[in-house]
Amino acid sequence: GAVVSQHPSWVICKSGTSVKIECRSLDFQATTMFWYRQFPKQSLMLMATSNEGSKATYEQGVEKDKFLINHASLTLSTLTVTSAHPEDSSFYICSARTGTHRIQETQYFGPGTRLLVL
Amino acid sequence: SQQGEEDPQALSIQEGENATMNCSYKTSINNLQWYRQNSGRGLVHLILIRSNEREKHSGRLRVTLDTSKKSSSLLITASRAADTASYFCAATGGGNKLTFGTGTQLKVEL
Numbered sequence: 001g002a003v004v005s006q007h008p009s010w011v012i013c014k015s016g017t018s019v020k021i022e023c024r025s026l027d028f029q030a031t032t033m034f035w036y037r038q039f040p041k042q043s044l045m046l047m048a049t050s051n052e053g054s055k056a057t058y059e060q061g062v063e064k065d066k067f068l069i070n071h072a073s074l075t076l077s078t079l080t081v082t083s084a085h086p087e088d089s090s091f092y093i094c095s096a097r098t099g100t101h102r103i104q105e106t107q108y109f110g111p112g113t114r115l116l117v118l
Numbered sequence: 119s120q121q122g123e124e125d126p127q128a129l130s131i132q133e134g135e136n137a138t139m140n141c142s143y144k145t146s147i148n149n150l151q152w153y154r155q156n157s158g159r160g161l162v163h164l165i166l167i168r169s170n171e172r173e174k175h176s177g178r179l180r181v182t183l184d185t186s187k188k189s190s191s192l193l194i195t196a197s198r199a200a201d202t203a204s205y206f207c208a209a210t211g212g213g214n215k216l217t218f219g220t221g222t223q224l225k226v227e228l
Contacts, residue, residue, distance in 0.1 A: 006160075034216070043206060043218045044161075093160055097214075106151070107216060111160040 003027055004096050006110035013084055014118055021079045021113045023094030029074035030096035034107065035067070038091040050077050084117040091115075122209055122219035130225045137194040139222040141207030142187075148210045150183055150190050155204045155221075164192075164205075197226045 003026040013019050023033055032051050036044040048069050050056040056069035066088075068080040077096075081088055091114050095107040122143040131137055143150070149168045153161040167174045167183045167190065174181045180193040194201055204223050208216040 004160075032214075041223075043220050046215060046217075049215065091158070095161075095216075106163055106166060108163065109153070109161040112158070114158070 002098075002106075002108040004030075004094065004108045004110040006092075006094055006113050008113060009111060010114050012116045012118065015085055016083055018080055018082045019084055019115060021081075021092055021094075021115075023077045023079070023096070023110050025075045025096040025108070028096075028098050028108075030077075030098060031074065032097045033071055033077040034095045034097075035069060035077075035079050036093045036095070038093060038112075040091075044093060047079075081115065084115070086117045089115055089117045122207060122217060124205075124207060124219040124222050126222060127220065128223045128225070130227065131197055133197060133199055133226055133228050135197055135226075137197050137201070137224055137226070139192045139205055139207075139224070141190045141192070141219045143190075143207070143209040143217070143219070144188065145209070145211050145217075147185070148214070150181075151208045151210065151216070152179075152181060152190075152192050153206045153208060153218075155206065157204075161206070194224075197224075199226050199228055202226050 005024045007022045035047045038044045047062045048056045048058045050069045050071040052071050058064045071077040093112040095109045097107050124141045151166045152164040155161050165176045167181050178195045183190045204221045206221045207219040
């Protein structure tokens with residue numbers, strides 16, 4: 001149980017285009033989803049926290065107009081990288097957490113999406 | 119930055135040996151978790167230790183937590199080549215957000 005999927009796993013796009021990444025919790029309802037980015041050989045940096053039905057909370061230094069997050073249902077959150085530039089190339093990972101108190105502490109991670117902007 | 123530090127950054131051992139990784143964090147925590155990441159993949163949750171616990175075991179994994187020193191360690195016993203991966207600690211603080219450490223790249227050689 002507690003499987004999180006991401007789509008696509010790989011995306012290459014031209015500079016200036018927008019890219020949407022989906023994060024789905026497959027067998028549980030995720031009241032909260034998180035979006036991280038990871039540069040090669042570095043750790044994960046939290047970008048934003050998204051709660052179902054409300055606006056995402058962005059970390060300091062993350063442009064909310066550039067990284068649009070939508071958490072429209074309890075099983076789906078999307079991250080849209082708008083007007084992508086080469087410096088946006090990175091590994092984007094989502095995670096999901098249930099609202100069930102007993103296991104609320106554990107975040108379940110998706111397999112990640114590698115974005116390459118040419 | 120609230121990011122934790124891990125050491126060593128890289129560790130290379132022979133199969134069958136034990137591997138120990140250390141993690142330090144900066145703020146008060148609710149719990150601390152360890153994750154594993156194979157190259158280019160997502161994270162796999164290994165173990166969670168709460169702030170009121172000092173030691174926890176799961177199979178070949180042993181985690182300790184010292185809140186007075188704001189540090190934790192992960193011990194993998196009898197390592198296998200398949201344990202080769204990056205290992206991250208992540209501290210859960212205010213707002214239930216995870217703050218990840220810098221990671222340890224473990225290589226287990228045959």
